[in-house]
Amino acid sequence: MSHIISILIENESGALARVAGLFSARGYNIESLTVAPTQDPTLSRMTLVTTGNPEIIEQITKQLNKLIDVVKLIDISESTHIERELMMVKARAVNGGREEIMRLTEIFRGNILDVTPTTYIIEITGEKSKLDAFLNTVGEDNIIEVVRSGTTGILRGERGLIV
Amino acid sequence: MELSGGEILVQCLIDEGVEYIFGYPGGAVLHIYDALFKQDKVKHILVRHEQGATHAADGYARSSGKPGVVLVTSGPGATNAVTGIATAYMDSIPMVILSGQVPMAVIGSDAFQEADISGITRPCVKHNFLVKDVTKLASTIKKAFYLATTGRPGPVLVDIPKNLTDPRVKVPYEYPKTMTLRSYNPHVKGHRWQMKKAVDCLLEAKRPMIYTGGGIILGEASAELTELTRLLGYPITNTLMGLGAYPGTDKQFVGMLGMHGTYEANMAMHECDVLFAAGARFDDRITGIIAEFCPHAKIIHIDIDPSSISKNVRVDIPVVGELKPVLTEMIELVKSSDRKPDPVALTNWWKQIDGWRSLDSLGFDRDADVIKPQYVVEQLWEMTHGDAYITSDVGQHQMFAAQFYKFDKPRRWINSGGLGTMGFGMPAAIGTKLAFPDADVYCITGEASIQMCIQELATARQYRTAIKLVNLNNGYMGMVRQWQEFSYGSRYSQTYLEALPDFVKLAESYGHLGLRIDKKADVRPALEEAQRQKDRTIFLDFHIDPTENVYPMIEAGKAHNDMRLAPGVNPDAELA
Ligand SMILES: Cc1cc2nc3c(=O)[nH]c(=O)nc-3n(C[C@H](O)[C@H](O)[C@H](O)COP(=O)(O)OP(=O)(O)OC[C@H]3O[C@@H](n4cnc5c(N)ncnc54)[C@H](O)[C@@H]3O)c2cc1C
Ligand SMILES: Cc1ncc(C[n+]2csc(CCOP(=O)(O)OP(=O)(O)O)c2C)c(N)n1
Ligand SMILES: [Mg+2]
Numbered sequence: 001m002s003h004i005i006s007i008l009i010e011n012e013s014g015a016l017a018r019v020a021g022l023f024s025a026r027g028y029n030i031e032s033l034t035v036a037p038t039q040d041p042t043l044s045r046m047t048l049v050t051t052g053n054p055e056i057i058e059q060i061t062k063q064l065n066k067l068i069d070v071v072k073l074i075d076i077s078e079s080t081h082i083e084r085e086l087m088m089v090k091a092r093a094v095n096g097g098r099e100e101i102m103r104l105t106e107i108f109r110g111n112i113l114d115v116t117p118t119t120y121i122i123e124i125t126g127e128k129s130k131l132d133a134f135l136n137t138v139g140e141d142n143i144i145e146v147v148r149s150g151t152t153g154i155l156r157g158e159r160g161l162i163v
Numbered sequence: 164m165e166l167s168g169g170e171i172l173v174q175c176l177i178d179e180g181v182e183y184i185f186g187y188p189g190g191a192v193l194h195i196y197d198a199l200f201k202q203d204k205v206k207h208i209l210v211r212h213e214q215g216a217t218h219a220a221d222g223y224a225r226s227s228g229k230p231g232v233v234l235v236t237s238g239p240g241a242t243n244a245v246t247g248i249a250t251a252y253m254d255s256i257p258m259v260i261l262s263g264q265v266p267m268a269v270i271g272s273d274a275f276q277e278a279d280i281s282g283i284t285r286p287c288v289k290h291n292f293l294v295k296d297v298t299k300l301a302s303t304i305k306k307a308f309y310l311a312t313t314g315r316p317g318p319v320l321v322d323i324p325k326n327l328t329d330p331r332v333k334v335p336y337e338y339p340k341t342m343t344l345r346s347y348n349p350h351v352k353g354h355r356w357q358m359k360k361a362v363d364c365l366l367e368a369k370r371p372m373i374y375t376g377g378g379i380i381l382g383e384a385s386a387e388l389t390e391l392t393r394l395l396g397y398p399i400t401n402t403l404m405g406l407g408a409y410p411g412t413d414k415q416f417v418g419m420l421g422m423h424g425t426y427e428a429n430m431a432m433h434e435c436d437v438l439f440a441a442g443a444r445f446d447d448r449i450t451g452i453i454a455e456f457c458p459h460a461k462i463i464h465i466d467i468d469p470s471s472i473s474k475n476v477r478v479d480i481p482v483v484g485e486l487k488p489v490l491t492e493m494i495e496l497v498k499s500s501d502r503k504p505d506p507v508a509l510t511n512w513w514k515q516i517d518g519w520r521s522l523d524s525l526g527f528d529r530d531a532d533v534i535k536p537q538y539v540v541e542q543l544w545e546m547t548h549g550d551a552y553i554t555s556d557v558g559q560h561q562m563f564a565a566q567f568y569k570f571d572k573p574r575r576w577i578n579s580g581g582l583g584t585m586g587f588g589m590p591a592a593i594g595t596k597l598a599f600p601d602a603d604v605y606c607i608t609g610e611a612s613i614q615m616c617i618q619e620l621a622t623a624r625q626y627r628t629a630i631k632l633v634n635l636n637n638g639y640m641g642m643v644r645q646w647q648e649f650s651y652g653s654r655y656s657q658t659y660l661e662a663l664p665d666f667v668k669l670a671e672s673y674g675h676l677g678l679r680i681d682k683k684a685d686v687r688p689a690l691e692e693a694q695r696q697k698d699r700t701i702f703l704d705f706h707i708d709p710t711e712n713v714y715p716m717i718e719a720g721k722a723h724n725d726m727r728l729a730p731g732v733n734p735d736a737e738l739a
Pocket of ligand 3: 558609610611635636637638639640641
C-alpha cells in the first residue's frame with residue numbers, strides 16, 4: 001500500500017540529498033517526492049510517497065526522523081486527509097480528436113492551457129488515480145508528453161503538521 | 164574578542180576542552196595550522212595517513228568517553244579519512260572531523276584538491292555541515308560537538324572552505340555555552356508504563372536471558388547493568404561491542420554471543436523465554452538466521468535510537484531512552500515489585516546452562532607444541548590481571564582476543580565491530596595511550612591487518628606513546644582462510660601472505676623494540692618483557708599455528724542452536 005509521508009525539514013542545502021540518499025542507501029522505494037518552502041522560509045515541506053509493508057514503513061519513518069534536519073513528519077495516509085497531484089498533458093488534437101479530448105477534459109474538470117492546430121496542453125489536478133484514469137481514457141496514442149508534480153497532501157481538520 | 168576563522172576554530176576546541184587533535188596538514192587547512200602553531204593548549208598529533216588520524220581519535224574516544232577530534236585537508240586528505248569515519252559511525256563513536264575545503268568562490272569548479280566531502284560522507288556520519296559564513300563557524304562547531312556526543316553518538320563532519328579561515332578577516336567570537344536544535348531532541352527518559360511492563364515481564368520469566376551491547380558502554384551504564392543483573396540473578400551475554408560492560412569473570416556471565424559466541428550463550432539465546440536486550444542492535448552477526456532467532460522468547464528492548472528497535476527482529480516491549488536513567492528506574496521497579504524471580508525455574512535454568520557450559524566450547528589444545536593464538540591471549544590476560552587496554556584489528560586474532568581476554572571493566576576493549584576495519588588497531592592504541600598515558604595498552608593484531616596502517620609506527624615514535632603490539636602471525640588472512648576452508652573446499656584464494664616483512668627489523672627501523680617468538684616457552688617471557696617496557700613501543704611477532712580456527716562458529720544462514728564446534732567437542736556429551 002502507498003503511504004504519503006509529509007515532512008517538515010530545515011531549509012538547508014543538502015537536506016533534500018539526505019532524504020533521497022537515505023532511500024537509495026537503504027533500498028526503500030520512492031514513488032514520488034515533492035518539496036518546496038513553506039510560509040516559514042527556514043522550513044521546507046516535503047511530501048514523499050512510498051510503498052512497503054508495515055515494518056518497512058515503520059523503519060522509513062524512524063530513519064527519516066533520525067535525520068538531524070527533519071523537524072517533524074507524519075504519515076498522512078493514516079488519517080483523513082486530502083491529496084492532490086497536478087498534471088499537464090500535451091495531447092495530439094487533430095480532426096475528431098479535438099472535440100473528444102475537450103469533452104474528456106471537461107468531465108475530469110481539467111483546463112486547456114494551450115492550443116495549437118495539432119495539440120492541446122491540458123491541466124488536471126486530483127488524486128493520483130484520477131490522473132491515471134484521464135491518461136488511460138485519452139489513450140497512449142494521443143499523448144505526446146506528460147508532466148506530473150507528484151502527490152502532495154494535507155490533513156483534514158484541526159490537526160496538522162506544524163512546528 | 165575579534166578572531167579570524169582559523170583562530171576561531173582553535174579557540175572553539177580550547178573552549179570545548181579538547182586535549183588532542185589528530186591531523187595532517189595541506190593547502191586548504193594552512194591557515195588553521197598556523198593558528199594551531201600559535202598556541203599550546205590543544206595538542207596536535209601528526210599521524211602518517213589520515214585514516215590513522217580517524218582511528219587514533221576513535222581509540223581516544225572509545226577509551227576515554229570523550230569525543231575524538233580530527234583535522235584533515237581538502238580532497239585526498241578528506242577522502243583518506245572516510246574509512247575511519249565510517250568505522251566510527253558503525254560503532255556509534257563520538258567524533259568531530261574538521262576538513263578543509265577549497266575556497267567558496269571555486270566550489271563546484273573541480274578546483275585543485277576539491278572533493279564533495281559532505282556528499283561523500285553523508286551516509287556515514289551522524290550529520291555534516293558545510294560552513295559558508297565565518298560568523299556561523301563557532302556555533303557550527305558547537306553544534307557538531309553537541310550532535311556527536313548526545314543521543315546515539317556518532318561522527319559529525321564540518322567542512323570549512325579556506326577563505327573562511329583567512330587570517331585577515333576577523334569577526335567577533337563567542338562560543339555558545341549550550342545548544343538546542345528544534346529538529347533534534349534525543350529521548351532521555353524511558354516511558355514509565357513501558358518500563359513497568361518490561362519489569363513485570365522480566366519477573367515472570369522462567370528462562371530469562373539478558374543480552375546487552377555497546378550501548379551500555381556508550382551510555383556509561385555498566386554499574387546499573389551490573390546491579391540489575393545481580394539483583395535478578397539471571398544469565399547475561401554481551402555482544403562483541405559490549406564486552407566489559409558486565410564483568411567477564413563473573414559467574415552470571417555466559418560469554419559473548421553470536422557467530423563466534425560461546426555454546427552456552429547461544430544455546431541460552433535459543434531456549435530463553437524472555438530476552439532482555441539493552442543497548443544492542445540485533446546485528447546479523449548475533450542473530451543468525453532471523454526466522455529462528457529466539458523462537459520462544461518475548462523480547463524487551465531498550466535503546467536510545469527508535470530505529471534500532473524492531474529493525475531486524477520484532478520487539479514485544481520497546482523502551483526508548485537513555486540506558487543509565489532507564490536501568491536506574493528499572494532497578495527501583497524490580498525492588499519495589501511484589502513479584503520475585505521464580506527460584507525453582509531459575510535453578511533449573513541455571514542447571515541447563517551449566518550443562519552447556521561444561522562443554523567448554525572455547526577449549527583448545529593447551530598441550531600443543533606450536534604456539535596457539537588462544538594461549539597467547541590467555542597468558543596476556545593472566546599477566547595483566549585483565550586490567551590492560553586491548554585494541555585489536557580484524558580477523559581471527561580479534562575473535563581470540565574477545566573470547567580469551569575476560570574484560571571486567573568497560574572501555575578496555577577497543578575494536579571495530581560494525582565495519583570490521585583492518586588497520587584500526589595500532590592507531591586506536593596510540594589514541595588510547597594518549598588518553599591514559601600510564602596504562603598498559605596492547606594491540607592484538609594480525610600480520611595482514613597491521614600492514615594496513617603500519618605507517619603509524621612513526622606516530623608512536625614521535626609522541627613516545629609506548630604501546631605494545633601483539634602480532635598473532637599465522638601467515639594468512641586467517642579469518643578469510645577459515646571461511647575458505649569451511650565453505651570453499653580449502654581453496655585458499657589470495658589469502659596466503661607472501662613477502663611478509665621482518666617485523667622485528669621493521670619495528671627497529673622506526674626506533675622501536677622488536678621480538679620474534681617461535682616457541683611456546685618464550686610466549687610468557689616475551690609478554691613480560693613487553694610489560695616491563697614503559698617508555699618504548701614494542702612489537703611482539705608471535706609465529707603461531709597457521710591452521711588454527713575460531714570456534715564455535717555459526718555459519719551463514721544457521722540458527723543459534725546449530726553451531727560448528729571445535730573438533731573433538733561433542734554436544735551429545737553434555738551433562739554426562
Ligand atoms: C570478524 C568479526 C566477527 C564478529 N563476530 C561477532 C560475534 O560473534 N558476536 C558479536 O556479538 N559480534 C560480532 N561482531 C560484531 C558485529 O558485527 C557488530 O558490530 C556487533 O554485534 C554490534 O554490537 P551491538 O549490538 O552491541 O551494537 P553497537 O554497534 O554497539 O550499537 C549500540 C546500540 O546501543 C544504542 N545506544 C547507544 N548509546 C545508548 C544509550 N546511551 N542509551 C541507550 N542506547 C544506546 C545504539 O542506538 C545502538 O542501537 C563481529 C565483527 C567482526 C568484524
Ligand atoms: C580493510 C579491510 N579489508 C578486508 C577485510 C576482510 N577481512 C576480514 S578478516 C581479514 C583477514 C585478516 O588477516 P589478519 O590480520 O592476518 O588476521 P587473522 O585473521 O589471520 O588473525 C580480511 C581480509 C576487512 N575486514 N577489512
Ligand atoms: Mg593472519
